[in-house]
Amino acid sequence: MKYMINIFEVFLPQLLRYPNPNDPLNGEAAALLMRHPKEYESKVKEYVQRFATKEAADAATDGNDEDEDEEMSDMGSISDAE
Template sequence: MSSPSKRREMDLMKLMMSDYRVEMVNDGMQEFFVDFHGPKDSLYQGGVWRIKVGLPDAYPYKSPSIGFVNKIYHPNVDEISGSVCLDVINQTWSPMFDLVNVFEVFLPQLLLYPNPSDPLNGEAAALMMRDKSSYDQRVKG
């Protein structure tokens, strides 16, 4: 089994080779930014978000921290801090997942299928459930 630092390096390289723009913070591989494009066929299509990723020392055994830097209107993203409410990152993370999964599966799923019953942004969740067309307009801004 390779060491967590080797795995971190491998996952980061894989992410960079997957056409994501990755910007490192300082010299370490603990913190970096990734440009994430809204998924096709979603309200977020055409948008680009800067995602701040923090890798704990115990990565991949402990999940990365993920946060939106620029504003996004979404029931499961805190509008102020940008933190994300996503079970697979917060509770059910497994070392089988890697950083590419976060950007190609987990975040697109989050944007395609918001869960208003487990909100971090109560206003967005309420609007989505009460008036879907107003919610859609607000997302598209």
């Protein structure tokens, strides 16, 4: 459990604050960051509002687990949300 806390409190915030577009897990997001940093920042803010707020978490727990899995798999790529 201690390692999970470290991941959520240290690793993920650092990863989100300092993305490395030269070695990306999501090539499309990295390209957006490098070519259009303002659009990238706007997209990150949008995704935080949609998926990483207390309200979003509460809404996700109110639904079915199957619906949640389906929604996550439908996310696709960063350009699909337009």
